[in-house]
Amino acid sequence: MGVTALGASVKRTEDIRFITGKGRYVDDVNRPGQAFAYFLRSPHAHATIAKVDLGAALKAPGVVAIFTGDDIAADKVGGLICGWMIHSKDGSPMKAGAHPALAQGKVRYVGDHVAVVIADTFAQAREAGEKIEVQYTELPAVADTASAAHSGQAQIHDAAPGNTAYNWHLGDKAATDAAFASAAHVTKIDLVNNRLIPNAMEPRAALGDYDSGTDTITLYTTSQNPHVARLVLSAFIGLAPEHKLRVIAPDVGGGFGSKIFIYAEETVCAWAAKKIDRPVKWTSDRTEAFLSDAHGRDHVTHAELALDAGDKITGLRVHTIANLGAYLSTFASSVPTYLYGTLLSGQYAIPSIYCEVDAVYTNTAPVDAYRGAGRPEATFVIERMVEVAARETGQDPAEFRRKNFITSFPHQTPVIMAYDAGDYAGALDKALALADYKGLPARKAASASKGKLRGLGMSAYIEACGIAPSAAVGSLGAGVGLWESAEVRVNPIGTVEVLTGAHSHGQGHETTFAQLVSSRLGIPMENVSIVHGDTDKVQMGMGTYGSRSGAVGMSAIFKALDKIEAKAKKVAGHVLEASEHDIEFKDGKFTVKGTDKSIDFGSVALQAYVAHKFNGQELEPGLKEGAFWDPTNFTFPAGVHICELEIDPQTGVVTIDRWTAVDDFGKLINPMIVEGQVHGGIAQGVGQALLEGAHYDNNGQLLTASFMDYCMPRADNLPSFKVETIETVCPSNPLGIKGCGEAGAIASPPAVINALTDALGHEDVTMPATPQVVWRAAQKALIKRAAE
Amino acid sequence: MVHVSLAVNGRPASADVDPRTLLVQFLRENLRLTGTHVGCDTSQCGACVVHVDGRAIKSCTVLAASCDGAQVTTIEGLAAHGKLHPMQQAFQDNHGLQCGFCTPGMIMASVDLVNRLGPNIDEAAIRHGLEGNICRCTGYHNIVKSIAQGAREMGAAATPQAAE
Numbered sequence: 030m031g032v033t034a035l036g037a038s039v040k041r042t043e044d045i046r047f048i049t050g051k052g053r054y055v056d057d058v059n060r061p062g063q064a065f066a067y068f069l070r071s072p073h074a075h076a077t078i079a080k081v082d083l084g085a086a087l088k089a090p091g092v093v094a095i096f097t098g099d100d101i102a103a104d105k106v107g108g109l110i111c112g113w114m115i116h117s118k119d120g121s122p123m124k125a126g127a128h129p130a131l132a133q134g135k136v137r138y139v140g141d142h143v144a145v146v147i148a149d150t151f152a153q154a155r156e157a158g159e160k161i162e163v164q165y166t167e168l169p170a171v172a173d174t175a176s177a178a179h180s181g182q183a184q185i186h187d188a189a190p191g192n193t194a195y196n197w198h199l200g201d202k203a204a205t206d207a208a209f210a211s212a213a214h215v216t217k218i219d220l221v222n223n224r225l226i227p228n229a230m231e232p233r234a235a236l237g238d239y240d241s242g243t244d245t246i247t248l249y250t251t252s253q254n255p256h257v258a259r260l261v262l263s264a265f266i267g268l269a270p271e272h273k274l275r276v277i278a279p280d281v282g283g284g285f286g287s288k289i290f291i292y293a294e295e296t297v298c299a300w301a302a303k304k305i306d307r308p309v310k311w312t313s314d315r316t317e318a319f320l321s322d323a324h325g326r327d328h329v330t331h332a333e334l335a336l337d338a339g340d341k342i343t344g345l346r347v348h349t350i351a352n353l354g355a356y357l358s359t360f361a362s363s364v365p366t367y368l369y370g371t372l373l374s375g376q377y378a379i380p381s382i383y384c385e386v387d388a389v390y391t392n393t394a395p396v397d398a399y400r401g402a403g404r405p406e407a408t409f410v411i412e413r414m415v416e417v418a419a420r421e422t423g424q425d426p427a428e429f430r431r432k433n434f435i436t437s438f439p440h441q442t443p444v445i446m447a448y449d450a451g452d453y454a455g456a457l458d459k460a461l462a463l464a465d466y467k468g469l470p471a472r473k474a475a476s477a478s479k480g481k482l483r484g485l486g487m488s489a490y491i492e493a494c495g496i497a498p499s500a501a502v503g504s505l506g507a508g509v510g511l512w513e514s515a516e517v518r519v520n521p522i523g524t525v526e527v528l529t530g531a532h533s534h535g536q537g538h539e540t541t542f543a544q545l546v547s548s549r550l551g552i553p554m555e556n557v558s559i560v561h562g563d564t565d566k567v568q569m570g571m572g573t574y575g576s577r578s579g580a581v582g583m584s585a586i587f588k589a590l591d592k593i594e595a596k597a598k599k600v601a602g603h604v605l606e607a608s609e610h611d612i613e614f615k616d617g618k619f620t621v622k623g624t625d626k627s628i629d630f631g632s633v634a635l636q637a638y639v640a641h642k643f644n645g646q647e648l649e650p651g652l653k654e655g656a657f658w659d660p661t662n663f664t665f666p667a668g669v670h671i672c673e674l675e676i677d678p679q680t681g682v683v684t685i686d687r688w689t690a691v692d693d694f695g696k697l698i699n700p701m702i703v704e705g706q707v708h709g710g711i712a713q714g715v716g717q718a719l720l721e722g723a724h725y726d727n728n729g730q731l732l733t734a735s736f737m738d739y740c741m742p743r744a745d746n747l748p749s750f751k752v753e754t755i756e757t758v759c760p761s762n763p764l765g766i767k768g769c770g771e772a773g774a775i776a777s778p779p780a781v782i783n784a785l786t787d788a789l790g791h792e793d794v795t796m797p798a799t800p801q802v803v804w805r806a807a808q809k810a811l812i813k814r815a816a817e
Numbered sequence: 818m819v820h821v822s823l824a825v826n827g828r829p830a831s832a833d834v835d836p837r838t839l840l841v842q843f844l845r846e847n848l849r850l851t852g853t854h855v856g857c858d859t860s861q862c863g864a865c866v867v868h869v870d871g872r873a874i875k876s877c878t879v880l881a882a883s884c885d886g887a888q889v890t891t892i893e894g895l896a897a898h899g900k901l902h903p904m905q906q907a908f909q910d911n912h913g914l915q916c917g918f919c920t921p922g923m924i925m926a927s928v929d930l931v932n933r934l935g936p937n938i939d940e941a942a943i944r945h946g947l948e949g950n951i952c953r954c955t956g957y958h959n960i961v962k963s964i965a966q967g968a969r970e971m972g973a974a975a976t977p978q979a980a981e
Contacts, residue, residue: 041912047920050850050891050893054851054854152835230919232855283953314857315859708955709915712956712957713956735861737861741951742956743951
């Protein structure tokens with residue numbers, strides 16, 4: 030087999046095990062003698078716990094142990110942490126309420142963890158859990174985002190007066206106010222970015238296993254970042270020192286952010302396994318997932334845009350209330366701040382921006398990063414805003430965007446980010462052509478003749494990916510560095526193992542990372558294996574999220590391969606009896622410049638280990654190198670998505686007729702995989718716009734806690750997508766790549782809502798625009814048209 | 818306990834099980850056939866689809882005991898004689914999977930869909946036919962392409978002379 034180039038759409042090597050049922054997910058792992066955990070959860074959104082009576086439950090068949098918050102406290106198990114410090118505008122640190130893994134005296138959302146029952150079978154654990162008697166004293170619940178901080182609301186955490194974690198701001202208020210004072214036109218909008226539930230198809234699971242002989246805990250867990258999990262469980266929660274704690278994330282069935290975080294259940298399974306000296310396994314059911322996985326989005330925003338007389342944007346003012354749920358999840362605080370406010374400039378040259386965010390606690394599940402994490406919320410604000418502004422000022426939305434595009438790079442926005450490369454007009458032109466923008470009036474007329482309302486909406490999004498330069502995020506409050514690591518181990522026969530700190534849960538790293546090695550070393554992909562997801566194999570890593578594994582993870586591999594090449598040249602020089610400086614490496618062969626003397630990569634690997642041709646004191650035997658790559662900047666994928674849809678005003682049913690995406694991801698490693706990432710992102714964004722919404726009632730009961738109640742996108746809700754790319758090379762990493770994992774989810778919600786409002790002729794539509802919402806909006810549109 | 822005896826992927830399997838044992842639990846826990854997945858508890862997601870006596874069913878919704886005497890095929894038994902089923906091959910060829918969790922159920926449901934509706938099934942029928950299977954990764958675009966290819970190849974395999 031030959032060499033696989035970068036840019037080739039090769040089939041995925043990992044697919045074989047998945048299509049034959051041989052994938053190995055956490056719930057597929059079993060350990061001898063394992064017991065099963067059932068978590069007794071709070072049925073109340075907000076209550077104090079007067080007493081927990083375990084008497085009857087402890088006598089139930091099969092019960093091994095039952096633990097509550099008292100046991101966690103007695104063992105000094107640390108609370109769950111939030112790893113990103115945000116300071117309020119007055120300089121005070123965010124107010125983080127205590128977050129014990131099992132409740133201590135108070136529960137703060139429906140699904141909060143009251144006790145864990147461990148029994149010989151799961152059925153026995155659940156049955157015993159039903160015999161636990163908990164005396165709750167119910168408190169008034171706070172479920173609504175907009176009013177959570179109002180006076181008179183119940184206090185959720187003593188540490189956070191007014192249910193407020195922080196009042197944050199970014200940008201230049203005075204300059205922005207001045208822009209509005211001199212504006213020729215001001216556009217104002219109010220938006221709700223609806224709360225979502227991630228719903229990776231594999232529910233979370235954990236299996237704790239304790240080896241008393243070595244005093245080592247092994248935790249199998251559904252994690253996007255097993256090393257971060259180990260760090261937190263070790264350094265903050267204090268379960269075991271890192272060298273006595275092994276975290277394994279095997280095949281993981283999707284994450285979308287929700288499996289970044291260190292949750293109560295995983296913590297308790299690892300702790301309890303040691304406590305009872307027996308493996309403890311827990312697998313979430315779907316309703317538990319709805320109740321306790323970290324949710325996403327949930328913003329209430331008022332925004333204003335100032336234009337000058339020439340229709341140039343001069344200022345943007347944004348106020349957002351962000352719901353963080355009942356506790357601060359692992360990275361919750363960063364999402365509505367540095368992942369949100371910093372992207373509010375969009376693709377536009379905006380001289381002044383000022384953004385304020387009030388982050389509130391409510392008696393709902395914690396809210397944290399979900400695909401896009403802050404950037405979809407920012408894109409929804411700016412792309413709805415420019416659309417409405419264009420309509421208000423009577424301009425073509427595409428041309429209004431073009432007039433305000435950033436056209437030279439690097440570009441420093443007023444909100445921290447320095448965009449490094451892009452061609453925004455290029456993407457727009459290509460998208461408009463592919464979508465046949467010029468033909469829209471005729472298609473609208475054809476729809477109207479059938480009694481349908483047709484609309485087109487676009488979204489010119491930008492995101493910051495390749496997360497992220499460590500010192501930069503450190504200065505913004507991150508508790509960790511966001512580099513990535515790689516180790517390249519060349520075996521004596523020339524096969525290669527790459528150990529990466531990235532984690533694949535659908536992204537196809539086993540294929541794309543092997544493509545990089547194959548193209549670089551000139552060896553077939555099947556001679557390369559990618560090792561990830563085990564802290565005993567890979568020393569350290571930061572995991573996969575924020576579209577970072579290409580730009581950051583592969584750059585680390587690239588740097589390690591640089592070192593491999595340099596070392597191999599030295600070995601080849603000795604073998605070929607030439608100076609290492611005269612050795613060229615190309616197509617898997619080391620050649621002495623200007624001669625026909627050469628040796629292939631596999632033979633050099635063997636010589637590196639045999640070590641007969643060089644002095645071991647001058648050149649170390651072996652061929653194994655590692656690298657850490659710390660990015661020099663974020664990367665800035667950008668593009669234009671265009672949604673064209675038809676509304677049936679009689680039923681409110683929306684049919685997406687065509688979807689056109691033109692994305693700039695820089696260099697592509699595997700276009701097939703890139704397109705797949707875009708498809709999936711679009712589906713999640715269309716889901717947000719039309720179908721999905723997490724609804725709590727006023728008492729904090731989750732009304733959408735199953736797939737019967739929470740509408741996931743199905744195949745017949747979606748069209749086939751037209752997905753193309755343009756390329757501006759990213760200057761911030763050696764491979765020139767920007768990242769593609771979140772683009773679809775970031776771009777698509779405003780494209781759908783802009784299309785809906787175009788069809789309706791008014792702006793009064795909320796997400797999710799279900800048939801009922803659209804039917805009401807369509808009736809309003811019909812009345813408005815009749816009156817005109 | 819109740820005695821269950823059935824054939825899974827052509828091999829006999831029998832056990833005494835708790836009467837409430839679901840077929841999916843019997844497959845995963847008794848037989849360690851972990852390719853069949855559980856993605857929900859309301860029979861919505863379809864990750865658990867297997868074939869019972871040649872028809873697709875959601876194995877989270879049927880008791881093992883009620884399958885006594887049945888012929889069950891799981892994703893592990895779909896490839897015959899070491900060769901991938903055309904639908905499995907089509908999913909790889911068209912990048913019809915990402916995380917792989919919904920994939921076994923998706924493939925088993927797709928094979929059944931083609932068995933019921935024939936190899937010339939169009940995009941609209943494929944999309945409608947997938948209403949009982951949820952995928953969170955792919956946006957279905959490549960799953961639809963995969964099934965169209967798998968259907969054609971199942972049709973060609975069923976009538977080899979048609980290709981001549």
